Amino acid sequence: MTASNETNQSVVTRRRFAGLAAFTSAAALGLSRVGDAVAAERSFVPAVVVGTGYGAAVTALRLGEAGVATTMLEMGQPWNQPGADGKVFCSTLAPDRRSMWFHRRTAAPLDTFLWLDVVNRDLGTPYAGVLDRIDFPAMDVYVGRGVGGGSLVNGGMAPTPRRSYFEQVLPRVDADQMYRRWFPLANRMLGVNSIDPRYLETTPAYRYARVSRRHAHQAGFRTAVIPNVYDFGYLEQEERRQVPRSALAGEVIYGNNHGKQSLDKTYLADAVGTGRVTIRTLTRVVSVRADRRGYVLGLEQIDASGKVVRRSELGCRQLFLGAGSIGTTELLLRARETGTLPDLPDAIGEGWGTNGNVMTARANHAWDPTGSLQSTIPAVAIDNWDDPVHPAFAEIAPLPTGLETWAGLYLAITANPERGRLSYDHATDRAILHWQASQSTPSIQAAKALFDRINRATGTTYRRDLFSGNRAFAADFCYHPLGGCVLGRATDDYGRVRGHRNLYVTDSALLPGSIGVNPFVTITALAERNIARVIATDLTR
Numbered sequence: 276m277t278a279s280n281e282t283n284q285s286v287v288t289r290r291r292f293a294g295l296a297a298f299t300s301a302a303a304l305g306l307s308r309v310g311d312a313v314a315a316e317r318s319f320v321p322a323v324v325v326g327t328g329y330g331a332a333v334t335a336l337r338l339g340e341a342g343v344a345t346t347m348l349e350m351g352q353p354w355n356q357p358g359a360d361g362k363v364f365c366s367t368l369a370p371d372r373r374s375m376w377f378h379r380r381t382a383a384p385l386d387t388f389l390w391l392d393v394v395n396r397d398l399g400t401p402y403a404g405v406l407d408r409i410d411f412p413a414m415d416v417y418v419g420r421g422v423g424g425g426s427l428v429n430g431g432m433a434p435t436p437r438r439s440y441f442e443q444v445l446p447r448v449d450a451d452q453m454y455r456r457w458f459p460l461a462n463r464m465l466g467v468n469s470i471d472p473r474y475l476e477t478t479p480a481y482r483y484a485r486v487s488r489r490h491a492h493q494a495g496f497r498t499a500v501i502p503n504v505y506d507f508g509y510l511e512q513e514e515r516r517q518v519p520r521s522a523l524a525g526e527v528i529y530g531n532n533h534g535k536q537s538l539d540k541t542y543l544a545d546a547v548g549t550g551r552v553t554i555r556t557l558t559r560v561v562s563v564r565a566d567r568r569g570y571v572l573g574l575e576q577i578d579a580s581g582k583v584v585r586r587s588e589l590g591c592r593q594l595f596l597g598a599g600s601i602g603t604t605e606l607l608l609r610a611r612e613t614g615t616l617p618d619l620p621d622a623i624g625e626g627w628g629t630n631g632n633v634m635t636a637r638a639n640h641a642w643d644p645t646g647s648l649q650s651t652i653p654a655v656a657i658d659n660w661d662d663p664v665h666p667a668f669a670e671i672a673p674l675p676t677g678l679e680t681w682a683g684l685y686l687a688i689t690a691n692p693e694r695g696r697l698s699y700d701h702a703t704d705r706a707i708l709h710w711q712a713s714q715s716t717p718s719i720q721a722a723k724a725l726f727d728r729i730n731r732a733t734g735t736t737y738r739r740d741l742f743s744g745n746r747a748f749a750a751d752f753c754y755h756p757l758g759g760c761v762l763g764r765a766t767d768d769y770g771r772v773r774g775h776r777n778l779y780v781t782d783s784a785l786l787p788g789s790i791g792v793n794p795f796v797t798i799t800a801l802a803e804r805n806i807a808r809v810i811a812t813d814l815t816r
């Protein structure tokens with residue numbers, strides 16, 4: 276290591292410590308902001324970033340590094356303050372009010388077990404929990420709510436997309452540069468790591484993955500080990516009971532108490548650590564309008580019970596939208612349709628897709644148990660993306676009930692060409708998604724082609740007891756909403772909203788409905804690429 280590398284390294288480490296300390300003290304003091312108190316009270320700031328998910332976190336860090344005072348606005352809570360049970364998050368098996376964002380009942384995607392309504396629980400009074408499900412007529416969209424966005428609730432799977440598919444999806448983005456520079460940077464920053472192959476082959480916690488992998492091989496499919504942002508070293512320690520359990524204690528979609536490098540531990544800690552970035556929490560952006568200096572946002576601050584405690588406005592010169600595919604698109608549609616930014620492009624709301632998401636489960640033979648201890652963090656996938664008719668990339672998912680279930684569960688990503696559209700509904704003041712149930716059929720067909728072949732090769736069948744209505748496939752929900760403000764259409768090739776100076780989209784809304792693998796590494800890498808260009812060319816200092 277050279278002397279200057281060492282200096283850079285120590286600056287980065289110090290910055291992260293400072294950021295993590297700011298998170299801790301904000302939690303200890305019960306503050307509704309992380310970072311500088313004075314900055315959080317200003318009515319005008321140079322840059323605002325809406326949301327704290329992947330695109331937002333990257334953008335805020337790089338703005339902070341460039342010396343731009345930046346305020347992040349997040350409608351969810353900071354998730355680092357333990358509740359009465361000493362834990363920040365509740366587990367998937369014993370969910371409480373922390374689980375869901377103002378729902379009266381949990382809304383887990385597997386809604387029955389042995390056809391019984393035993394999975395979901397009543398929650399009592401609605402609360403600002405960490406997982407939201409936005410329900411549209413034929414599609415339910417899961418999203419994370421809180422400082423860290425989807426990183427708080429997701430499975431941490433961190434694959435880089437196949438280059439040929441990336442080039443097909445985003446032909447105007449320089450793939451050479453992405454694969455040489457931005458994907459490696461995103462992987463490094465996110466803390467992506469891989470499971471030790473010896474551990475994968477021997478631990479009871481991944482028996483389910485080995486069983487499903489063997490079945491896939493029997494049917495002639497290829498499988499791949501998938502990197503993750505969960506610390507696999509920590510996971511091994513969990514198994515030896517040297518540290519508190521998280522992945523081995525059924526924690527994931529309602530948050531992981533340990534092990535996961537969510538954004539509040541990486542990008543956001545670094546961003547706050549620059550001393551230039553402040554996060555205002557439980558603060559929802561409800562409107563955007565233009566003024567002489569840039570943009571003015573209407574804000575609603577709520578308490579954890581949902582009561583609006585303050586309404587205010589915040590002005591900025593540069594506005595970066597990172598509220599997620601649905602959130603960002605909704606803000607721009609509302610602005611266009613209520614006339615506060617009437618000239619926004621027609622392409623806003625278009626090009627929305629589910630990343631071809633479809634979930635299914637197989638029933639294994641009695642001699643093929645999958646184990647009562649299952650890591651919630653997936654590590655293996657069936658890679659059938661080369662199939663000329665039905666490309667599919669199927670994550671082998673756990674079913675961590677604490678009991679033997681003999682189930683093989685999968686979340687498949689397929690190349691479903693169908694696209695939906697979001698529009699603004701004046702009556703409810705919300706975005707509505709135009710997606711027909713029939714548009715999910717290509718996802719089901721692709722998954723069926725894959726799993727029919729596995730069932731034939733192994734003499735097994737589908738489980739029909741896990742999704743209500745006796746269904747073998749569930750393609751009426753998605754974890755990977757993508758699109759709505761597509762790169763090169765609603766924006767230019769770097770996320771600048773067409774026709775609007777200093778207005779940018781930074782997140783999953785940029786991806787045109789499909790990326791072929793779990794998307795957050797791509798969202799992160801694209802955000803890195805875009806903000807580097809914007810800082811180099813658009814910022815006036």
Ligand code: FAE
Pocket residue numbers: 325326327328329330331348349350351417418419420421422423424425426428429430431432433434528558559560561597598599600602603606754755756781782783784793794795796798
């Ligand atoms: P996102 O992470 O959704 O963050 C948006 C943030 O903006 C949220 O914190 C919102 O609360 C906030 N927000 C929204 N509207 C407003 C507003 N009006 N005012 C203020 N704040 C607002 O954005 N992806 C993978 O790559 N690997 C996985 O293993 C994986 N598993 C998943 C499992 C689950 C259960 C879920 C739900 C998702 C999973 N994903 C996974 C998807 C991934 O988390 C998602 O693509 C990214 O989080 C999207 O990142 P964005 O930057 O677009």
